[in-house]
Amino acid sequence: MKKQYTQSKTAFDKQTEKGCNPDDHKKWSRRSFLQTLGLAGGGSMMLANTPISVSRPSPLSVALNSVENDKILIICRLSGGNDGFNTIIPVYDYDTYANARPLIKIPPSEFITLNDDFAMAKSMNKLERLWGDGQMKVVHGVGYEDSSLSHFHGSDIWANTNLTEEDRTGWLGRYFQELYPDYIFNPPTSPPSIQIGSIGNLIFKGPENDFSFAVSDPRRLLQIAENGTSYGLDTLPDCTHGQQVKYLREVTNTTFTYADVISQAYENSTDFGGYLEDSLGRQLSIIARLIKGGLGTKVYMVTLGGFDTHSGQITRHQTLMNSFSEAVSTFYQDLQAAGWDDKVLTMTISEFGRRFKENGSLGTDHGTAAAAMFFGTGLQGSGFVGEHPDLSDLTRGGNVYNTNDFRQVYATVMQEWLCIPKDMVSQALLGTSFESLDLGFNCSGSIDPIDGEAIGHTVTYRNNQTYIHITTPSTAHTDITLYNIIGQKVATLRNEVLFEGSHEIDVKETAQTRLSTGQYVYRIETNGASYSRSLLIS
Incomplete structure (x- = not known):
């Protein structure tokens, strides 16, 4: 049981003991109070x-x-x-x-050769192992117009x-x-x-x-x-x-x-x-x-x-x-020593690149596009993505044009x-859609192995309805359960033998219970394996 903190009363607390301010009648909300103080939920x-x-x-x-x-x-x-x-x-x-x-x-004497077209400096020599082990990709010319x-x-x-x-x-x-x-x-x-x-x-x-x-x-x-x-x-x-x-x-x-x-x-x-x-x-x-240590956090950001x-x-x-x-x-x-290297993807970002030509102070001024680097076993091989900016085609300010x-x-x-x-x-992304780059990983179909075969499952949205699509490689008993975002079971969508082939599930119709708008998670259990994905109910 948690202890209650009562020591070191603040001025706020001392005022509270005297009762509420009689002028305390203005409209107030947690949101406006939060904005006023600059506080937030982290x-x-x-x-x-x-x-x-x-x-x-x-x-x-x-x-x-x-x-x-x-x-x-x-x-x-x-x-x-x-x-x-x-x-x-x-x-x-x-x-x-x-x-x-x-x-x-x-x-060139300071190169670490990556392929016939690109190299990195020897100051980055510790990345040579990652490149050789297939754990590094580079996306060329990342920026915006x-x-x-x-x-x-x-x-x-x-x-x-x-x-x-x-x-x-x-x-x-x-x-x-x-x-x-x-x-x-x-x-x-x-x-x-x-x-x-x-x-x-x-x-x-x-x-x-x-x-x-x-x-x-x-x-x-x-x-x-x-x-x-x-x-x-x-x-x-x-x-x-x-x-x-x-x-x-x-x-x-x-x-x-x-x-x-x-x-x-x-x-x-x-x-x-x-x-x-x-x-x-x-x-x-x-x-x-x-x-x-099993914290379970999905996204981290570090800064250099x-x-x-x-x-x-x-x-x-x-x-x-x-x-x-x-x-x-x-x-x-x-x-890698702890068995996590295939589950952790690292990507670099920077507010801009540097100008292509050096300045008069042995440096470079603010520029446009630059390479973004990715690391992790999940990349399934090292390589380059996209076209490198044309070094002969520069803007008026001497910058390259972004290519990604x-x-x-x-x-x-x-x-x-x-x-x-x-x-x-x-x-x-403010209503803008983008096709995925080929970074070596892919969630489409979510193909997972089962005894040498594979089951596919994905989600689509049509006419305000949410559908789960399943492709089963063989006939098997399949249990599909729907959970809300706090992990509570809300419906059983299937608990039966599914024959080999494709199956479509209308989530709201099949659930036979009222589903509020928001985020849910479905779980498929079959042949001793389980698969999950999030979906949205509108």
């Missing part, structure tokens, strides 16, 4: 001397936590604008590259995916707000998303709430996690002031709850060893422990800063990429890695 804590911010979850994330899809996404933010040309070197047009960068080019050259605006666009208007919401935050509005009062057992190393990124902000708030004293937070202490809610007066205090305490209790489960997961695992004692190494070391290389780029950039390659390589050794839209990268990861339905992906 929290932050310190773990291993590194700040961790807990982001507000969506029912989509909760649904993913509830199924057998144990895939995890790591977003690695290279803050400042990473130079893609000195990261992935265009060997196929080296003369053009070298002429544009006579003083900061990577010479009319790229912003501002750090702040560029970062916002990569977070909110809105190319035409100022938008203070993020692509994950829109999921959170739309699909799970009551999180603070009914939180899931583990945080579906965590950002570590930096807090408050726009990616996690919804249209109504800022999705992060901080607990300033990590010692207090760890004490809460260890002792199960929480703030009492029963003695507050029934008035606006009391509601405000209650809301703040509920928010705080949620943070304490997550501090508890995060700490438990951290303590359930052990250090792998081998990480450098630098920023990204510490971040990924902590994430590895949380993953191995310092990529605004206007001057002295050679040493600065190579030092950063050495840190990056060391951390990522050790991270996947850690995961960053939103298409997001859409691919959401649809094909996290297995999010395509229409929900489009909704998160």
Whole structure:
């Protein structure tokens, strides 16, 4: 039983004891109060001397936590604008590259050859093993048309995916707000998303709430996690002031709850060893422990800063990429030793690339497109995706044109890695749809092996109806159950022998019970195996 916190009364608490303010009659809502104070439904804590911010979850994330899809996404933010040309070197047009960068080019003697057309610098040598083991892919020329050259605006666009208007919401935050509005009062057992190393990124902000708030004293937070202490809610007066205090305490209790489960997961695992004692190494070391400890979080974001290389780029950039390659390589050794390497996908993002030509300060100025890197056994082989920008076709400012839209990268990861339905992906990307890139993984049909054969299952939406399509390789008894986002069984859709072939299930009609609009999860059990996926009821 949790202890109730009663010590150190605040001014708010002392005023409450005197009763409610007689002028306390204005219209007030939790939403407006949250906006006024800049609070939100997540929290932050310190773990291993590194700040961790807990982001507000969506029912989509909760649904993913509830199924057998144990895939995890790591977003690695290279803050400042990473130079893609000195990261992935265009060997196929080296003369053009070298002429544009006579003083900061990577010479052939410093190449790690990836194939006949591309190389990376020896400062990234720790990634050579991942490339050789089929655990690295590169998407060329990632960006967007009319790229912003501002750090702040560029970062916002990569977070909110809105190319035409100022938008203070993020692509994950829109999921959170739309699909799970009551999180603070009914939180899931583990945080579906965590950002570590930096807090408050726009990616996690919804249209109504800022999705992060901080607990300033990590010692207090760890004490809460260890002792199960929480703030009492029963003695507050029934008035606006009391509601405000209650809301703040509920928010705080949620943070304490997550501090508890995060700490438990951290303590359930052990250090792998081998990480450098630098920023990204510490971040990924902590994430590895949380993953191995069974936390259940689906999305993490880490940050490595310092990529605004206007001057002295050679040493600065190579030092950063050495840190990056060391951390990522050790991270996947850690995961591989624990059997998690095929379940964790890492992708890089940066607010923009660097200008193709060097400047007069041995550096590069703000540019447009750059390579995005992916890591993990789930990639099913190393390689390159898309066309490299034409180095002879530059904008007036001397920048290359992007060849892959960053939103298409997001859409691919959401649809094909996290297995999010395509229409929900489009909704998160402000109504825009994108075809998936070939990154080596695919959720279409969700083909899974059963005794050497395969069962296929997918979801479609027609005329406001939701359908599950199943392809069975042989006749077998099949049990299909529907669950809501908190894991409660709501209907049995099939409990019978299904013959070999294709089957379609109208979910709402078959459930024979009223299904509210929202997110659900179905589970198929047959031949001793089970398969799950989320779906949407409209």
